[in-house]
Amino acid sequence: MTDITKEQVQAALQTVRGPDLDSNIIDLGMVSDIFISDAKVYFSITVPAERAKTLEPLRQAAERVVVAIPGVKGAMVALTADKKAAPDRPATAPPAQPKSAHSHGAPQAARPQPTPPRPAKAGVPGIGAIIAVASGKGGVGKSTTAVNLALALKANGLSVGILDADIYGPSMPRLLKLSGRPEQIDGKIIKPMENYGIKVMSMGFLVEEDTAMIWRGPMVQSALMQMLREVAWGELDVLVVDMPPGTGDAQLTMAQQVPLAGAVIVSTPQDLALIDARKGLNMFRKVEVPVLGIIENMSYFIAPDTGARYDIFGHGGARAEAERIGVPFLGEVPLTISIREMSDAGTPVVIADPEGIQAQTYRDIATRVWQQVAERAPQPAPAFIFE
Numbered sequence: 001m002t003d004i005t006k007e008q009v010q011a012a013l014q015t016v017r018g019p020d021l022d023s024n025i026i027d028l029g030m031v032s033d034i035f036i037s038d039a040k041v042y043f044s045i046t047v048p049a050e051r052a053k054t055l056e057p058l059r060q061a062a063e064r065v066v067v068a069i070p071g072v073k074g075a076m077v078a079l080t081a082d083k084k085a086a087p088d089r090p091a092t093a094p095p096a097q098p099k100s101a102h103s104h105g106a107p108q109a110a111r112p113q114p115t116p117p118r119p120a121k122a123g124v125p126g127i128g129a130i131i132a133v134a135s136g137k138g139g140v141g142k143s144t145t146a147v148n149l150a151l152a153l154k155a156n157g158l159s160v161g162i163l164d165a166d167i168y169g170p171s172m173p174r175l176l177k178l179s180g181r182p183e184q185i186d187g188k189i190i191k192p193m194e195n196y197g198i199k200v201m202s203m204g205f206l207v208e209e210d211t212a213m214i215w216r217g218p219m220v221q222s223a224l225m226q227m228l229r230e231v232a233w234g235e236l237d238v239l240v241v242d243m244p245p246g247t248g249d250a251q252l253t254m255a256q257q258v259p260l261a262g263a264v265i266v267s268t269p270q271d272l273a274l275i276d277a278r279k280g281l282n283m284f285r286k287v288e289v290p291v292l293g294i295i296e297n298m299s300y301f302i303a304p305d306t307g308a309r310y311d312i313f314g315h316g317g318a319r320a321e322a323e324r325i326g327v328p329f330l331g332e333v334p335l336t337i338s339i340r341e342m343s344d345a346g347t348p349v350v351i352a353d354p355e356g357i358q359a360q361t362y363r364d365i366a367t368r369v370w371q372q373v374a375e376r377a378p379q380p381a382p383a384f385i386f387e
Helices: 006-013 049-067 142-155 217-229 249-257 271-286 317-325 337-344 357-376
Strands: 035-037 040-048 074-082 127-134 160-164 193-195 198-202 236-242 262-267 291-296 329-332
Touching (some): 006 049, 040 049, 049 074, 074 217, 127 142, 127 249, 127 357, 142 160, 142 337, 142 357, 217 249, 262 271, 262 317, 262 357, 271 291, 291 357, 317 329
Parallel strands (some): 127 236, 160 198, 160 236, 262 291, 291 329
Antiparallel strands (some): 035 040
16 A cells, blocks of 8 residues: 555645635645644644634535545544634724713723633533543653553442543553554444453554654644544543643643543652642643542552662652642552553553552542542432422
């Protein structure tokens, strides 16, 4: 099979007329950089913000012509809204204020405008609650924590899925010993992969492990929404989302467009990690996502030969931080050789050693997380019975 080129894709897209039918979307400069990986094509189309909702047929037409190219396995196309700048006002004076009959020419104070209500976030059919697992920086064991938390929730009796939202560095295929490509159902939605009784979706299933993902924000947003909303998750009590580290496009997309039941922050005990953890916590608070609590990972080291404990990174910093800012402290996870070895082998400790101390720690954390979700869930209105 010959490689698909950007020139082939551009030629196909030149057959798609723009929104006003006066030219094609390539010549109008509406198409972003085109990324091709594993015979799949990714790009976005920039459209006026006020017309974004009505131009979905344009996106579908672009997707159809690209998928029709011989050798193309699929296309991921996003609409990107291009907001127009506000019209310039004269720089000489502010807009005139209306005068009151009793003001003697003094300008009235501007009447405060009511804040428009936030649009409701569309849920995902079949999923009871969505929990984000996040960290302010990389290297704190967030993905290992996310997968063991998901498996602990499953061990506690819930039906669970996990979405790997780290587009640039997906970890779930390796952590859950999964490989291959997910199936498509009727050519429309993706069937998630599954292992250890949980359903899994990750960009790692769609591209090769060593592929460099060089994407801008709109394409990351589109990929996340498709992996969330165009996957046959079925009926789940909870979907755990392994967020990428930091506070970038992926985090904002999930926080602003998905009805998250809450976020779990993962940190190590040392001050530097806690500083970054605060940034992640503050981001979720600003977008009105409840923080379910903080987990202190790598809380202490247990020597495999003697069983002695060493506080390599200090100890108790996350607990103290949780108390300081008024969020629940969910638990301490020790740093052990077994957790690292089992994770690398694709057999998380909750599965490999379900009766061990580490697995019990994760199950206790899962219980506390689910209690926080239940406490924050909207209560049904009372029923009134008239006799």
